Amino acid sequence: MLTSMMEYATNHVGNPVDEECELENKLAYFEYKDEIVQIFEVYGQGTDSWFLKPSDDTVYKLNNTAYGVYLNQFDDFINYTKNKDNESKKVSYGTTILNDIAGGYTVGRGSK
Template sequence: MNTDELKIKSFFEERKREEELQKDFIIHQGYTAFGEILKEVKSRGSLNEADVYYGIPKPQLSFSEVELGYMLTSMMEYATNHVGNPVDEESEFENKLAFFEHEKEMLQIYEVSGQGTDSWFEIPDEETIDKLSNTAYGVYLIQFDDFINHYKNKVIK
């Protein structure tokens, strides 16, 4: 193999390893992470990877900013692929939302694109919770169990 082939092979091996770490974290720590994220969001108002690294006070999480990134990315991808994403019409930036529920608690992921992309967890406002619970908008509400089971099924395949 030449150097370019080795670099490509190494890239794909590293990507596969990262995907396995991500799946493993979601399957084995997902419920714990959801609870800890929810607690921090209720305390702080929102939570993203930078908060774990730079936040004052530091969030009390049993996992790293990389693993929080796994949750943000994986949950948004799951929502996009399974129910689609509504947008915040009042925002001047391109954005998309995702909503997850576990044990009657809801988390929202807000992703904004511009000169880069940033995403964070927050609690949906009362109006949004009402729409998710009582209207056709509820199609966007994902049960967190379904998200975890999706990853468990990927491992089985």
């Protein structure tokens, strides 16, 4: 789930730079019911992800400065995930119908 949350944050608002980390990493911030969590994804000889409560200074920056652009709403992430799953099911269902119609054969353009 943390990987999906990081992908969502990366695609929707980008990731702030973590100047304190020596390894290549990504950060994301999510808010749910007035609580904020900070997600880390660190790359080295593998990938490790974890979350924690951000420092008071970071929470202040998220709530009172332009840094707040990096704050994602957890509810938005959940809705996005549900919609993405529904779209995936529609495509899968449409492919099944097409296979049934074509008798399981692949039909290319210009085929007779």
